[in-house]
Amino acid sequence: MKLFTNISREASFLFKQKYLLGTLSVVLLLSIFSVWSGLSEMASQSSTIERLQEKDRTDRENVLAHQSNYGSAAYYTFHLTYSEPSPLAFAAIGQRDVYPWKHRVRMLALEGQIYETDADNPELSFLGRFDFAFLVSVLLPLFVILLLHDIRSSEREAGRYDLLVTTAVKQKYLWLPRALVLCLSLALVLLLPFIIGAFISGALLVDVLLICAVVAAHIVFCAGLIVWYTSIKLAVKQSSTQIASVLLSAWLVLTVLIPVSSDVAINKMVTSPKGGDILLLQREAVNDAWDLPYESTWNAFLATHPQWREYTDMGPSFEWKWYYAFQQVGDQKASALSQAYRQSTVNKDVLAGQFALLSPPMLAQRLMSSVAQTDTYAAMRYEQNIRAYHAALRHFYYPLMFTKAEFSLETMSELPQFSSYSTK
Amino acid sequence: MSTISQITRDEWRFWQRTKTATTILLIGILLTVISAVVNTIKMEDVTHEREHLQHASESRFLEQPDRHPHRMVHYGHYVFRAPSPLSIIEPGVDAFTGTSIFLEGHRQNSAMFSDQRQASGMTRFSSLTPSFLLQVLVPLFVILIGYACITREKEAGTLNIIITQGVNLWHLLIGKYLALVTSGLLMLTPLIAAAVWATARGESLMLTTSFIVGYLLYILIWSGIVLTVSAMSKKSSASFATLVGLWIVLCILVPRIGSSSAVIIAPSPGKLEADFAVLDELRKLGDGHNAADPAFEQLKKNLFTKYGVDTVEDLPINFRGTVAQYSEKKLTTVLNQFAEQRMDEELSQAHIARQFGWITPTTAIRSFSMMIAGSSLETHHRFLREAEKLRFDFVQSLNQIHQNTLDYKADINRHNDDKAARVNSSNWQVLSEFSFSASPATTRLSNSAPYFVQLLFWGVIVLFGIRAAVKGINQ
Numbered sequence: 001m002k003l004f005t006n007i008s009r010e011a012s013f014l015f016k017q018k019y020l021l022g023t024l025s026v027v028l029l030l031s032i033f034s035v036w037s038g039l040s041e042m043a044s045q046s047s048t049i050e051r052l053q054e055k056d057r058t059d060r061e062n063v064l065a066h067q068s069n070y071g072s073a074a075y076y077t078f079h080l081t082y083s084e085p086s087p088l089a090f091a092a093i094g095q096r097d098v099y100p101w102k103h104r105v106r107m108l109a110l111e112g113q114i115y116e117t118d119a120d121n122p123e124l125s126f127l128g129r130f131d132f133a134f135l136v137s138v139l140l141p142l143f144v145i146l147l148l149h150d151i152r153s154s155e156r157e158a159g160r161y162d163l164l165v166t167t168a169v170k171q172k173y174l175w176l177p178r179a180l181v182l183c184l185s186l187a188l189v190l191l192l193p194f195i196i197g198a199f200i201s202g203a204l205l206v207d208v209l210l211i212c213a214v215v216a217a218h219i220v221f222c223a224g225l226i227v228w229y230t231s232i233k234l235a236v237k238q239s240s241t242q243i244a245s246v247l248l249s250a251w252l253v254l255t256v257l258i259p260v261s262s263d264v265a266i267n268k269m270v271t272s273p274k275g276g277d278i279l280l281l282q283r284e285a286v287n288d289a290w291d292l293p294y295e296s297t298w299n300a301f302l303a304t305h306p307q308w309r310e311y312t313d314m315g316p317s318f319e320w321k322w323y324y325a326f327q328q329v330g331d332q333k334a335s336a337l338s339q340a341y342r343q344s345t346v347n348k349d350v351l352a353g354q355f356a357l358l359s360p361p362m363l364a365q366r367l368m369s370s371v372a373q374t375d376t377y378a379a380m381r382y383e384q385n386i387r388a389y390h391a392a393l394r395h396f397y398y399p400l401m402f403t404k405a406e407f408s409l410e411t412m413s414e415l416p417q418f419s420s421y422s423t424k
Numbered sequence: 425m426s427t428i429s430q431i432t433r434d435e436w437r438f439w440q441r442t443k444t445a446t447t448i449l450l451i452g453i454l455l456t457v458i459s460a461v462v463n464t465i466k467m468e469d470v471t472h473e474r475e476h477l478q479h480a481s482e483s484r485f486l487e488q489p490d491r492h493p494h495r496m497v498h499y500g501h502y503v504f505r506a507p508s509p510l511s512i513i514e515p516g517v518d519a520f521t522g523t524s525i526f527l528e529g530h531r532q533n534s535a536m537f538s539d540q541r542q543a544s545g546m547t548r549f550s551s552l553t554p555s556f557l558l559q560v561l562v563p564l565f566v567i568l569i570g571y572a573c574i575t576r577e578k579e580a581g582t583l584n585i586i587i588t589q590g591v592n593l594w595h596l597l598i599g600k601y602l603a604l605v606t607s608g609l610l611m612l613t614p615l616i617a618a619a620v621w622a623t624a625r626g627e628s629l630m631l632t633t634s635f636i637v638g639y640l641l642y643i644l645i646w647s648g649i650v651l652t653v654s655a656m657s658k659k660s661s662a663s664f665a666t667l668v669g670l671w672i673v674l675c676i677l678v679p680r681i682g683s684s685s686a687v688i689i690a691p692s693p694g695k696l697e698a699d700f701a702v703l704d705e706l707r708k709l710g711d712g713h714n715a716a717d718p719a720f721e722q723l724k725k726n727l728f729t730k731y732g733v734d735t736v737e738d739l740p741i742n743f744r745g746t747v748a749q750y751s752e753k754k755l756t757t758v759l760n761q762f763a764e765q766r767m768d769e770e771l772s773q774a775h776i777a778r779q780f781g782w783i784t785p786t787t788a789i790r791s792f793s794m795m796i797a798g799s800s801l802e803t804h805h806r807f808l809r810e811a812e813k814l815r816f817d818f819v820q821s822l823n824q825i826h827q828n829t830l831d832y833k834a835d836i837n838r839h840n841d842d843k844a845a846r847v848n849s850s851n852w853q854v855l856s857e858f859s860f861s862a863s864p865a866t867t868r869l870s871n872s873a874p875y876f877v878q879l880l881f882w883g884v885i886v887l888f889g890i891r892a893a894v895k896g897i898n899q
Contacts, residue, residue, distance in 0.1 A: 019665075030677070037684040044691050055700045078703075080696075098520070098540045102696050115536045118695040122520035123774045123801040124687060125540070127790075128548060130680035138549055142672055146665065157661075241664040245444065245568050248668070256561070259546040264462070266544040275537035276477065276502065276524055280484075283526075287499045291489070291842075317839040345542060352544040362546060376545055 006177035020147070020182075027143055028189040034132045035197035038090030041129075042201070045089075045101065049082045052102060056080035069407050070400040071320025074107040074393070081105060081389060081418045083382040086373040087203035091194060091211060092133035092365075094374030097125045103386060107397060109330040110390045111282040111338055114383065115275060132194055133372075136215050137365035138255055140190070144222035145247045147182045150240035151175060152230045157240060175227060183223050191215060210371045218364045225250070255361045262355035269351060272344035273337050282334040289326035301325040304332060311402040321401045328394065342380065349376040389421040427591060431599025432606070435573060439607075445569045449607055452557075452565040456614040459552045464512040464618060474504040474523065478858060485855050490846045492838060493826040494713075494748060497819050500528030501855060505535075505807045508798035508862035509622040510635060513615055514555040516799025519543070525808070527815035529752065529822075530712065532759045534695060535808070554615050555793055558639055559786055560675045562611050563646040567667045570604045570647070574654040575663045583897070593894055601651050601890075608643035615639060628865040634872070635796045641879045642789040648886030655893035674784040682780030682787055689776050692769040698762045705758045712751030715744045723750055737832060744835055745827025752823060756816050763812070767805045774801050781878035788878035795872035798862025802871060807860055814858050821854035 015021065060077050067073040083101040097120040105113050119125070128134070150157075152175065191212055198208045226247060229235055235243055289297050298312045305328075314322060356362040369375040396416055405411070439445035481502040488499060504524045511518060522535025540548075550556055574597075577583035586596060619632040650667060657663035710719025715736075727739060727746065736743045781788030794800035826835075829847050838845035862868065 033681065033684075037688060040688050041684075048693065048697065052696060052700075055697070059700060059703065095545060098538070102694070104696060104699065116534055117522070117536065117538075117541075118534070119520075119538070121686075121692065121770045121773050121801075122517040122538075122804065123770070124683040124777060125520045126517050127683035127777055128680050129687075130677070130684045134549070134680065138676065139672065142668075146668070150661070240661050241571070242444070244664060244668070245448075248564070248568070252561070252564075256550040260550055260552045263544050263546040264552065266546070272542060275542070279526060279536070280502070283500065287495065290495060291491070348542075348544045352546055355544075355546065365548075366545075 007181055010177045010181045023143065023146060024185055024189050027186065028193070030135055030139070031132070031190050031193040034130055034135050035090065035193040037129075038093065038131050039197055039201060041093070042085045042090045045085050049084060049102065052080050052082065056104070064409060064412055067407065069320065070397055070405065071323065073407065073412065074320075074324070074397050074401075078104040078106055079389070079393065079418060081382075081386045082422070083378070083385075084422070087201040088198060088207050088211065088372040089374050090197060090201055091131065092368040092372040092374050093129050093131045094133070094369030094372060095376050095379055096374045097129065099376070099379035099382070101382065105386060105390055105393075107324065107327070107390070107393050109282055109286055109327040109334075110387065111278055111331050111334040112286070114386060115279065132197075133365055133368040136190065136218060136368065137361040140186075140215070140218055140364075141222045141251050141255070141361060142248075143186060144183070144219060144226060145244060145251065147186060148179060148223055148226045149230070149244040149247055151178060151182075151227065153235075153238070153240040153243055156236075175231075179223055179227055183219050187216060187219055207371050211368055214364055214367045214371070218360060221360050254359050258355070258359040259362050262352065262358070266348050266351045266355065270344050270347045272348075273340050275341060278334050278337045278341060281337060282330045285333040286326060286330035289329065294322060297322060297326045297329055300329040300332060304328075305398070308398065308402045321398075324394070324397070324401065342383070345376065346380060349380075385418075385421050389416065389418050392416040392421060427595045428599040428602065431591075431596055432602040435600055435603035436606075439569065439603075445607070448565050448568050449610060452562060452611040453614070455561070456554055456557050456611050459557050460513070460554045460614040460618045463515070463553050464621060467507055467512045467515070471506055474506050477502070477524070478504045478506075482855065482857060486852050488849060488852055490849045492835075492845050493745075493822045493830060493847050493851065494529075496852060497529035497748075497822050500526055501815075501818060502526055503811045503814060503858045503860070505804075505860050508803070509625040509627040510619070510632065510797035511799050512622060513553070513618050513635070514793045514797035514799055515553055516555075516794040516797060517801055517804055518799050519547075519551075521804045525811045527811060527818070529819045530755060532763055532812060532815070535804075554618060555790075555797075558612065558615060559642070559789055559793070562608060562643070563675055563786075564668075564671050565611065566604060566608050566643070566646050567650055567664075567671055569607050570600075570650040571654055571664045571667050572660040573600045573604065573651065575657050575660040578658065579660060593897060597651060597655065597890060597894065601647060604647035604650060605644060608647055609640075612636075612639055612643060631796055631865050631868060634869060634876075635793070638789060638792045638796065638872075638876065638879060641876075641883060642785060645785050645879065645882045645886050648883075648890060652886065652889035652893050655890070656896055675786045678780055678784040679777075679787045679790065682777040682783075685780075686773040686776040690769065690773045692766070692773060695766060698766055702758060702762050706755055709751055709754045709758070712748050712755070715747045717747075720747050720750065723747065739832070742827050742830050742832045742835055744832065745823055745825075745830065748826055749820060749823040752816075752819055756812075760812065763808070767808070770801060771805070778875070781875055782881065785879060785882040788875050788882065792872050792875035792879060795875060796868055798868055800871075803862050806863060810860060811858070814856065818855045822851075825851050825854070 056078070060079070063076050064073055067076065081103045085096070085101070089096065100117040100119060102118055103114070103116070194211065194215075195208065198211075229247065230243060235246075238246070294312075294314055302309055302312070308321075311321070352362075353366060356366050366375065370377065393416060396414070399405070400411065439449075481504075485496075485499070485501050488496060491499075502524055505521075507515070507518055519539040522538045524537060525535050526533045550560075574583070577586065587593060616636055619627075619636055623629055623632045649670065653666050653670070654663045657666060708719075710717040723746065724736065724743065727741075727743070728734060731739055733739055778787065778791045781791055791800075795802070825847055829851065830845065834841070834844040863871075
């Protein structure tokens with residue numbers, strides 16, 4: 001009860017101050033812009049996927065109508081894969097502008113195709129997006145600093161400090177309600193647009209609550225740090241602006257220096273094979289296969305697909321089964337390198353998660369993109385989905401090619417669909 | 425003149441006494457030095473690595489055994505983009521674009537393996553590049569050093585004393601301004617050193633000089649903003665709050681709002697969507713692997729009349745090679761048309777984002793810096809075009825060999841007698857060397873001009889600001 005009266009008293013004081021209302025409305029506007037731009041970008045990504053699905057389907061139907069065997073059908077048909085933005089992707093675009101979220105694959109060697117990216121405009125990625133996660137991770141601490149740095153010193157500078165401290169029953173009834181009112185109003189203006197946005201995009205309640213918790217925790221961390229700093233002896237002698245300078249330096253360390261030096265450290269700790277080497281290896285394997293005797297392709301192929309041992313005899317002319325077998329062998333040869341490459345990406349991400357514990361802004365950013373499924377992990381899972389789907393295509397075509405089945409569009413209607421391989 | 429330098433010296437002495445300013449300055453210089461060194465080493469490594477990969481790729485192509493020429497068309501070739509010397513200061517889009525392209529027949533692949541895709545994701549907001557430090561952090565340092573340069577005198581009541589002693593207000597402000605500018609310049613020295621290094625590495629002196637001039641102007645602008653706000657504010661706390669607010673808005677917010685707006689204003693459908701249209705067009709052209717495709721009937725007839733024969737077998741050239749050449753040419757025209765369209769879309773997005781340079785000097789210096797350094801989107805596009813030219817040249821040369829050197833009958837019979845349908849590996853010499861370098865100095869200078877104008881515009885704004893501040897104090 002006591003706390004409540006204190007809070008309402010502080011609130012009535014604080015909201016008479018114009019600068020406070022000004023700051024809060026700026027934050028509200030920024031939050032609205034971030035949510036709106038995120039929503040509109042995700043809407044455009046969703047409609048792009050829809051358009052692509054439609055085009056992909058008609059394109060494949062057209063192509064299949066002209067085919068007479070499964071080999072050329074597999075050669076000429078492309079298959080769209082995509083990673084649908086999650087309902088909360090609007091709040092944290094995360095790594096979605098660096099990793100691809102749409103891809104078309106054929107039944108050729110996958111390692112030669114999967115690194116192709118239809119990435120976003122590099123200059124815009126370089127400038128960075130203004131999404132809600134950015135607002136929360138990078139800017140929120142600055143807002144808290146602006147609002148809270150002079151919580152004690154302003155009273156001291158106005159000459160009221162000693163009077164206030166002596167008249168208050170307990171010191172905590174004095175500063176705590178004020179900090180609480182400021183933080184709550186900041187949280188309100190930040191979260192209100194986000195919650196409305198989440199409602200529009202139909203996000204799960206749990207996820208929305210998780211994001212709110214991240215925002216709240218980040219505010220509590222910043223506010224706690226500031227209230228603590230302003231209470232220690234060192235800060236008593238400092239003016240408001242000196243305190244703010246110190247806090248800004250702390251922000252600089254947490255938001256810029258720690259992430260940047262962790263990046264350097266992570267790159268030293270994890271060695272990654274060069275992406276180009278995977279491609280080279282795969283290309284050499286596939287191209288050399290044309291000149292090699294059939295057996296060498298078949299031996300490598302049968303090692304992983306023994307069920308086709310009885311079907312490898314070759315006629316006088318070109319045969320598709322052999323063509324796809326050496327595509328498969330190309331993938332197999334590059335497989336170790338490719339796995340090491342992916343593993344190093346995962347390792348870097350895991351390390352980044354550990355280093356992020358040192359930097360609350362980075363941690364907030366990572367947690368939000370993890371909830372929004374726009375982090376590196378989600379991008380890797382999408383890649384995994386593509387691989388699974390590609391494997392399903394092979395699984396579908398191999399029996400048809402090896403048994404030299406009669407081509408029929410009816411069989412083709414059982415072609416695997418990416419949608420059943422797209423896991424969340 | 426002596427009054428001005430006296431005031432500048434006094435300001436410096438004050439900074440030394442209070443220690444805060446000198447600490448900030450030292451941190452700023454230390455950071456820029458570290459970033460310049462780290463980045464220079466990294467870029468040197470990258471340059472060597474890409475040059476090495478380029479040579480390796482070329483020799484691998486040349487070492488291929490005797491083959492059917494069309495097999496080499498599909499074997500393909502890699503090209504790598506070497507960074508420009510000034511990338512040690514401004515890597516620009518380098519980390520976000522792929523830096524290598526696989527070139528093969530019938531396809532235009534996109535650049536692959538961008539650094540950011542293999543990065544820890546920790547450097548999405550900030551990076552340890554001299555350009556980030558100078559564009560974003562140095563303004564903050566200048567603010568922290570100088571926010572109280574005039575308000576301090578006001579609060580202590582010394583401003584009135586100085587004025588009544590007969591010191592011209594302009595002299596006072598210029599003196600303070602010079603003190604701020606010199607502090608900024610100290611943080612700029614590592615960049616100047618790196619620019620000298622880049623000149624030694626073969627960058628044109630004109631470019632490095634204008635690069636430094638651009639950053640100098642940027643420091644002048646921010647020092648001017650700090651001075652103006654400090655002169656207009658009554659209290660140090662107000663000056664501080666205003667300046668930090670301005671810094672957040674100008675250095676962090678507006679550039680990102682610019683890029684978010686560009687995506688919304690000029691959405692780009694992306695390569696994949698264009699690929700459908702490309703495929704549609706290509707199917708109309710006919711499949712170049714299949715010389716019997718009806719699309720090549722006219723070509724065949726023309727050749728028959730030209731050589732006075734009735735059958736493909738009687739032609740003195742290999743018709744399959746002719747078809748490959750003909751269809752590659754048509755197909756490339758279509759591919760280029762779509763590629764150009766896509767590049768235009770990207771450029772128009774970038775142009776929208778760059779217009780925000782009228783709203784914040786940070787975007788202006790960033791565009792200027794990328795243009796001069798040759799690490800802008802335009803440079804990447806030029807890389808794509810040059811790679812495409814190389815692709816087309818070697819594919820067509822191989823097709824020409826297919827047409828002129830390989831016997832048609834052997835070619836038709838290649839599934840039965842694979843050995844006869846090959847040409848000598850000395851033919852692979854048609855591949856020309858690829859070395860990418862950024863655009864010539866004059867192009868980069870003229871491309872950067874609009875952004876220099878933006879910076880000048882900010883210079884003028886700051887001048888007006890200082891004048892208004894002088895008027896305010898005089899009243």
